[in-house]
Amino acid sequence: MEFNLLPTFRGNGNTPFPRTRYVANERWDGSTWVSYPVKKGKSNYLINAESFDLMDYYRAERGNPTPVREQESFLQTWLYFGLICQFIGANAVDGGPPTSQSKGIIDRVYDLIALQDDSGPFVRLDEDGLNSLRDIGLSLLSKEPEARKAHLDRMIVCLSCTQAILEGLPRDFNYMVKYSIASLGELYTQTVNVGLEHLQLPKTFSRMWSGGLLDADAKASMMEHGWCPSDIARAEVKYSSIQALYMMRMLGKCLPPRDHSRCTDDACNIYQIDPGNYQQTHQDCSCHELVVRDADLTSVLSKDEKFPILKFKGDMHNLDYDIVESGAYIAISHVWADGLGNPNANSLHRCQLSRLQETVKAVVKKDSENVAESEEHPLIWLDTLCCPAQDGPGKRIAIEKIRLVYQRAKHVLVLDLGLMSYNSKSQDWLELLVRIFTSGWMRRLWTLQEGALAQSLYFQFADQAVSLQWLADQLLASVKKSMRHLAIFPDLSREFLSLSSFFLPSASTPAGDNPALNTLDYALNFRSVSVATDEPLCIGTLMSLDLHEILQIDPKEKRMQKVWELIAAKKGGIPAELIFLDNKRIDADGWRWAPKTLLQVEIGMQKRATRMVHWQGSQIGKIDARGLRVEYPGYRLTRAQHGDQRPPNPWPGIPRVPEMWLQFRDVATMRWYRITDSHLGVLSLSWTTDEQRRENNEAGLFPLQDLADTGKAVLVMNSNSKERINKSVLATIRTDEGAIRVKTERHVMVSLLSEEEGYIYDVIGSLALRLRGDELTDQHLKIYKDLEELSEGRNDTLAEQMAGNQAFQHSLKALSEQMKNMVREVVQSDERFHAAIKTYWGESFAEDLWVLIKDFFSHNIQGQELEKEQVWFID
Known part of the structure; x- marks a missing residue:
């Protein structure tokens, strides 16, 4: 290394x-x-x-x-x-x-x-x-x-x-x-x-x-040097090259000093602002705030394709402004948590504005071919002062025109305190680039559209502003002469594309078209917004949707429905595979298939980086009043029936085996499949002690079995291939004429068991059925029925009756011994069964196989494959 x-x-x-x-x-x-x-x-x-x-x-x-x-x-x-x-x-x-x-x-x-x-x-x-x-x-x-x-x-x-x-x-x-x-x-x-x-x-x-480069020691070192846990998690998802990840491992981010102790792998709390307790940064001076009048802003915003631009005049102590409607201006993109915002009014301290004016002047001077042409008071657009702070017609119009503001700016200047704490001239171009791509600015949602719309993007460091285009030129030149830069190039080029692909035409995104949803998903990954209802507005801008239509939706919480509707209209539908994304869903009739947000990603069994594949499937789902219409293979799941008068589980009192998965057998092929619950799979990976596992087992939760027992369970699979692992959803059927309408209940993985492992369950099933018809079972059921009748009207419960009744306990013991004897017999007599046990579970488990018999009827599920011509509505 x-x-x-x-x-x-x-x-x-x-x-x-x-x-x-x-x-x-x-x-x-x-x-x-x-x-x-x-x-x-x-x-x-x-x-x-x-x-x-x-x-x-x-x-x-x-x-x-x-x-x-x-x-x-x-x-x-x-x-x-x-x-x-x-x-x-x-x-x-x-x-x-x-x-x-x-x-x-x-x-x-x-x-x-x-x-x-x-x-x-x-x-x-x-x-x-x-x-x-x-x-x-x-x-x-x-x-x-x-x-x-x-x-x-x-x-x-x-x-x-x-x-x-x-x-x-x-x-x-x-x-x-x-x-x-x-x-x-x-x-x-x-x-x-x-x-x-x-x-x-x-x-x-x-x-x-x-893989594994950022191990526990590496992450601890990074956090010691100023990294947020969520920035580390983002790096692991966004970057795959050792050159990029190792540089990040060694990169110090101690400035400015920040406390990330309350942050998680999913979110950085530093950048989440509370509008009621917002703190503006302010130099140690006695200056007053400069207030921009709402009426001045609204009068300009009411004109077609016009928006207010500020020209400051005077020094810090008597600073004032003029509003102009045209001219070469610089738009500011900033992280509100750094203190340059104001959620309550269009005002900022004059010291901040004076410093901002000097910063912008330096960019104008740097860019001007003729220094004499650079103005003493450059034109500036800053959302805090130019976009009405209070809800109303003026603010709605300003949001609708955000796209024009950043597109028409001569330059967009990024202000991020984490970048402004380091001198650019002390670092080479690659370190500057890595700092930018791991900055707080890259974690906010509003800043994504501001950077993506920019014709020219500058990032302010402690000593100067640096052009992103200049950095891109350095990267392109370096790959021709350096193997190391060639290795890091794919990672960095993806970050460039996440900014440029929305509004700059390319071979994959022709001019006038809007980008693919997988591009949107990649760009939004690990970004956040303080006001949840702002997300539809940002997505609307990025996807070139009609912001006016989105802004008309009231209440604001329903705006994501309009976003999906507009995307479907523009693209001719929605990629059907999104139903397999483990996201929070919109809780409204006909919309429960739709992600409520693309920012808060659920942690599933598949890696976060694999999310993009679900936007690239060939099938397009169609939205109608009942939900999203898709066509996928699947199974109806029901408990197997045995044609006798005994209850589904013929051995009451024998404790159930804790649910780790659910098996079912295809009634046509007689092959066995395993359904693994995504939530439980992730939960089990987090367990570090046996006590945590025991606590889960003692909770007695059987979500997959309980769903299968309803008689309304449907397994929807994302592939016709039965030979590989399928990401699927376990859903419940809702009655609908001429179609199957389902509601997603659990996200699961489905895998076909090998013939040898399936043979284990075939043998276990035959043994369970044999014992089901044995007189030991009938005797046990008679004792149980007598206890049920005795417990009616008594203070002690049926469970207490079973625990205290010697005949019942003796019956349980006899059943357990019989199960063990049956297993010993088949292990000794069936070489294929014995070999399969050794292969899949190990020799030592053979003595404990009787636990599979005792729980067999709790999850003896059969699957009826759905006909291909059936239409699905995912609600």
Whole structure:
């Protein structure tokens, strides 16, 4: 990781850069890369001279695990030094011996990278070292296209194996050794794609190298250096490159000092303002507020395509303003929590405005070709003073014209206290860019549209304002000469696109069209707004919807319904897969399919970063009075019937097994499926003690089984493929003529069980049915019925009767023993059953399988597949 990009400001005391220790016990020998584990006894055989059997490597590790310290040594030699030598062409190929010059080249690699000082041996590969290795590779590798392609194909094999092995390393594996290898893999992945492009071949190779990079220690260090937990969570979702994430890990954000102790992974409380207790920033002076008269604003706003622009006059002590209706002006985009707003009136302290005027003058001067042309009193638009503060016609018109304001501004200047606390000239352009993209300004919803509308966007730092276009030019120029910048480019370019793609035409978004919903979702991810009803207004602006129609909706809480209606009208419908998004829904008839907000994302079993795929499905849902019309495969779920007079659960008194999932069997194919509750899955991942698990079990919650027992349960699946995991919804049917109308109850994952695991449940079911018809069951039910009759009109409950009755307790014990005997018998007699148990649950669980029998009738669910021509209405 020694060649990773680093910031100038690295936290309190400028956090030192950690070294990667040299832990290898032997040097790389120039072997064929894929054959090295076999040569060292870490794997049993190769597929062929150019292919590596990864599964054989895993099996060998499971059978004879390598101690962690030994594993660190082996993998540093193979996956680090061996990969470098593979990349530059120093390794043997096709299973042959190393070339005559390999040893000398490998010695040069070690001399360049493996170093030692008083603290011991370490690995260092900086930008100069990367360039030296590149030059060695260019001198060794053939320039013939076929030879180059063969070399790239071998690199793809090596990189694929390397990434897979790193993903499976134990937690106590040396962090720096692991991610030095991963960083190298990331650089080489990008370089391979450049090579494929030069050969005019598809750039189809990609791998994720940064998994787990921001571990608990990294996050603790970041929070110590001023990061908010939600900013760290956002970084993990928004950025996938090690170059970006490691730079953020080292980036200090201690200025200005802020207390993030009340913040969570989902939200930063620093930026949430309370209009009733808003605090304006104010210099230590005795100046008064400058008040802009509401009537002055409204008179201009009432004119077509006009809005008020301010021209200040006088010094700080007698500062006043004129309102003009045209001219080259700078629009201010600011974070209200920094103190430059006012939710109650169009007024600000004169000291703030005087300082703002000087800041804007510096931008005008910087931009002007002729300094003499820059005005002493530049024109400024600031929402706090130019948009009426009180609800009414003036404020509604001002909001409708927000788009015009930011589109027509010569420049939009961003004021963010976190950026203004650092000098730009002390940082390189990349650090400035990373600071901007991780700033508080990037976390607010209003600022998204302000930045997206801008023709020219400047960010104010402590010493000067920096143009975003200039930073973009630096990024584009750097990727042509630096492997490290090439690796970070995809992450940063996505952030640029999240600002520019709404209003600047591109190949994917022609002029006059509005952007795709997945673009909107990406841009809104981790943004927030203090007033929830402002979200529809911002989305309306970004999606070029009719703001007048949205603003006419009263009460304001119903504006999101109008947003979805307008989006559907503009796009010809709504992507149907949004019903599988685990979002808060609008609670109104016909709208319960619609997300109430795109800002507050529910944490489901799928990663937050995967949300975008649900906006890209081919099926378009249609809105009508009953809801959203979609067509998806699914099942009706009902409890299986057994054709006897016994109750559904024939063994009352036997405690139910805590619900972790729900099985059901397809009545046509007799294959078993498992439904996993998304909420419970996330909850279980948060448990850190057995006590938490016990508390959940003792609560006795069975939401999936309870829904299936209603007889109205429907499983809606997002794919016709039954062979893979499906994100689905478990819903309840509502009566409707000519269609099935359902209401989402739970978000779930559905997976097809293997034939062997399904066989386990087949056998358990047959044993349960056998015991169901046994006289032990009938005797038990008779005792239970007698206790029911005795408990009528008595003070003690039926539960107390069962607990105190010896005959009933004896019956329970007899049933349990019978279940255990049945399991022992089938384990001993059925080899297929015994083998399946060992494969899926382990030998030790065989003795406890009787618990599956006792609970079988609590969730003996069957699924009737829906006909494809049936129409669905998701309400």
